[in-house]
Amino acid sequence: MNYTVTELKKGIKVHFIETNKFKTNLFSIFITTPITRENVTKNALLAKVLRRGSSLYNTQDKISIELEEMYGAELDCGIDKIGDDQVIKFYLEALNDKYVPEKEKITKKCIEIIANIVFNPYRIDNKFNAEYVQGEKENLKQLILGKIDNKNKYALDRCTEEMCKDKPYGLYKFGYVEDLEEINEESLYVYYKELISNSKIDIFISGDFEKNNMMELIKQNKDIEGLSQRDAKIAEDVKIEKVSQIKKVEDNMDVLQGKLVIGLNTNEENIDDMYTALMYNAILGGGANSKLFQNVREKESLAYTAGSNYVKTKGIIFIRCGIEIQNYEKAVNVIKQQLEDIKNGNFTQEDLENSKKLILAGIKNISEEQDTEITYYLGQELAGTNVTLEEYETKISKITKQDIVELANKVTINTIYFLKN
Numbered sequence: 001m002n003y004t005v006t007e008l009k010k011g012i013k014v015h016f017i018e019t020n021k022f023k024t025n026l027f028s029i030f031i032t033t034p035i036t037r038e039n040v041t042k043n044a045l046l047a048k049v050l051r052r053g054s055s056l057y058n059t060q061d062k063i064s065i066e067l068e069e070m071y072g073a074e075l076d077c078g079i080d081k082i083g084d085d086q087v088i089k090f091y092l093e094a095l096n097d098k099y100v101p102e103k104e105k106i107t108k109k110c111i112e113i114i115a116n117i118v119f120n121p122y123r124i125d126n127k128f129n130a131e132y133v134q135g136e137k138e139n140l141k142q143l144i145l146g147k148i149d150n151k152n153k154y155a156l157d158r159c160t161e162e163m164c165k166d167k168p169y170g171l172y173k174f175g176y177v178e179d180l181e182e183i184n185e186e187s188l189y190v191y192y193k194e195l196i197s198n199s200k201i202d203i204f205i206s207g208d209f210e211k212n213n214m215m216e217l218i219k220q221n222k223d224i225e226g227l228s229q230r231d232a233k234i235a236e237d238v239k240i241e242k243v244s245q246i247k248k249v250e251d252n253m254d255v256l257q258g259k260l261v262i263g264l265n266t267n268e269e270n271i272d273d274m275y276t277a278l279m280y281n282a283i284l285g286g287g288a289n290s291k292l293f294q295n296v297r298e299k300e301s302l303a304y305t306a307g308s309n310y311v312k313t314k315g316i317i318f319i320r321c322g323i324e325i326q327n328y329e330k331a332v333n334v335i336k337q338q339l340e341d342i343k344n345g346n347f348t349q350e351d352l353e354n355s356k357k358l359i360l361a362g363i364k365n366i367s368e369e370q371d372t373e374i375t376y377y378l379g380q381e382l383a384g385t386n387v388t389l390e391e392y393e394t395k396i397s398k399i400t401k402q403d404i405v406e407l408a409n410k411v412t413i414n415t416i417y418f419l420k421n
Contacts, residue, residue, distance in 0.1 A: 001367060003377060003388075006215065008203070011232035014218055015381070017206040017373055023099050025207030026370040027092045027110050029118050030378055032200040034235040035086035035168045041140075041175025042191050045183060047079045047088045048136040050192075053122035053129065057113070066113060070106055071095050075114070082382055083313030084168040084235035090118055091371065096208055107209065108217055115223040119196065128185040128192075137180050144177050148253075151419060152305075155259035156318060159417035162249045163263040164240055169314055200232035202381060206370040234382060239315035240414065242267055247415040257304065259419040260331060262319040264339075266310075267410040271385075274312050275395045276407045281310035281317050282355035283347055283404065284338060289354045291338040291347065296321060302331045313383070317411070325420045332416065342408040345401065352401055359396050363389055 002018040033039065057063045067073040073094035080087045092114040094106050122129060148154050157172060164170030203224075205214055218224055242265045266277045285292035285308030297306040303321040310317050323331045341347065366376050366389060380386055387395075 001373075004211065005381075008218065008224070009227065009229045011199075011230035012201045012227060013203070013381070014215065015202060015204045015374075015377060016209075016211050016214065017204065017370075017377065018209065018211060019206065019367070019370075019373075020208045021367070022207060022370055023096055024093050024370070025096050025107060025110065025205065025209060026374065027094075027114050028204040028206075028371075028374050029090045029114060030202045030204070031088040031118070031195065032082075032085050032202070032232075032234055032382065033195060033198075034233065035081060035084055035171055035173075037171060039191075039195075040086060040171050040173070041179035042183060042188060043086050043088055043195070044079045044173065044175045045133075045136055045140055045180070045188065046192055046195070047077050048140060049128055049132055049188065050088075050090075050117055050121050051075075051077045052132040052136065054113075054116040055120040055122060056116045058122040058129075063113070063117070066109075067094075070109060071100060073106070073110065075117075079173055081169070081171075081173040082379065083237035085382060086173065087378075090114055093370070098208065107214070111217055111221050111224075115221050119223040119227065121192070123189060126189065128189045130185045133183070133185040133188055137183065140174065141177050141180055144172070144174050147172070147174075151253070151255055151257075151259055152320070152322065155261045155417060155419045156320060158249070158251060158419070159261035159263050159318065159415055162247060162417060163316070163415040164314075167240070168235065169240070197228060198230050198232065200230075200234050201227070202378060204374045204378070206374055237313045237383075239268065240265060242412045243414050246413050249415065249417045251417075251419050252421065253419055255419060255421050258323045258325040258328060258421075260303075260319075260321045260323055260328065261415075261417045262332075262335060262413060263415040263417070264317040264319065265412050265414050266315045266317060266407065267412060268315050268407075269410070272395070273407060273410075274315075276399055276403045277310055277312070277315070277317070278359055279352075279355055279396065279399045280342065280404050280407050280411070281308055282358050283342060283351050284308050284317070285319060286355060287358050289351065289358075291341065291351075292319065292321070292335065295338060296331060296334050300330070300334055302327045302334060316414075328418060328420070336413075339408070339411065339413075343405065343411075345405045347401075347404075349401070352404070356396060356399070360393055363392050363396070
């Protein structure tokens with residue numbers, strides 16, 4: 001695998017991941033902008049409206065027919081929140097030209113389709129199609145209202161919201177129903193033109209290709225060529241500060257099982273602390289050998305599920321447990337004891353090695369999926385770092401028990417959230 005980056009224009013980069021592992025090429029376009037309360041709903045809606053049609057293919061049916069004729073190429077789009085940025089993302093996966101009849105140019109067609117959808121959308125009288133906008137507003141409304149259906153995810157979102165109150169990371173990535181009412185086909189198109197002119201744009205191509213030829217195809221594309229240079233501003237990720245007093249939040253809902261989420265500040269002091277925090281999280285709640293799983297779930301039988309996940313862009317760890325509602329106090333106390341145990345070095349060398357194996361296996365799997373590898377390098381781009389997968393492995397391998405104990409003594413509880421009946 002060979003990863004290289006070329007600046008096409010100021011604020012627009014092309015990323016090449018050259019690999020012969022796959023029979024497909026994956027084309028991706030990411031539009032990144034700082035997430036705000038004013039734009040979060042518009043961005044989520046845009047991702048859906050753009051998918052409905054472009055200047056060349058003005059209906060979803062036409063797009064689908066075109067993809068089907070390209071041996072079942074697949075187009076996907078969505079919205080993500082990476083640190084304090086919101087990312088509108090588009091993917092198009094298709095067979096490599098090497099595996100189709102010689103005269104067919106699938107690669108060129110892929111660039112044409114994805115660029116046309118993202119940069120030259122279907123519009124009527126300098127507005128989006130009113131039917132498309134109204135339909136996607138209703139779809140997005142149902143998606144936002146439906147977040148309550150998945151109680152595990154809802155509890156995590158609520159804890160995030162409380163822990164990051166009045167901060168960008170506390171915003172829900174799909175936006176808010178009350179903001180949808182003010183958006184129409186005209187205002188959304190005005191916003192789109194502003195967004196596409198000022199946002200950071202990253203184009204990724206993963207697959208088996210000749211870089212110079214691929215770059216030439218990109219430069220020849222009229223929709224990409226028409227993009228202007230820009231002073232693209234992305235958010236500078238700021239860690240969530242620790243609190244002087246732990247926040248305790250309870251919500252009541254018709255649930256049979258309580259959902260406990262505890263938000264921790266890792267209080268990292270340098271870039272290497274991030275890798276130690278990954279190890280800390282693995283020992284705490286990263287798998288079946290973790291302290292949370294073994295003690296909260298297995299030994300004490302307090303939880304149906306018990307684990308944790310680490311948000312490296314924000315220096316946050318979320319502990320997540322599904323518990324009987326009457327076990328709340330005991331579960332919190334047992335969880336706190338696990339935090340104290342790691343502070344005091346009460347974990348074994350075997351715990352350390354198992355956690356390293358878990359993380360290293362995950363790193364090796366990154367290059368096994370094209371979209372996962374693209375996501376990794378996008379994260380590096382947005383963070384302003386350039387850590388290869390090999391360097392990533394080395395950093396994890398070097399972490400010692402003492403490193404983890406030192407970080408553990410910086411970790412503090414920020415928010416305890418409980419969803420109960």
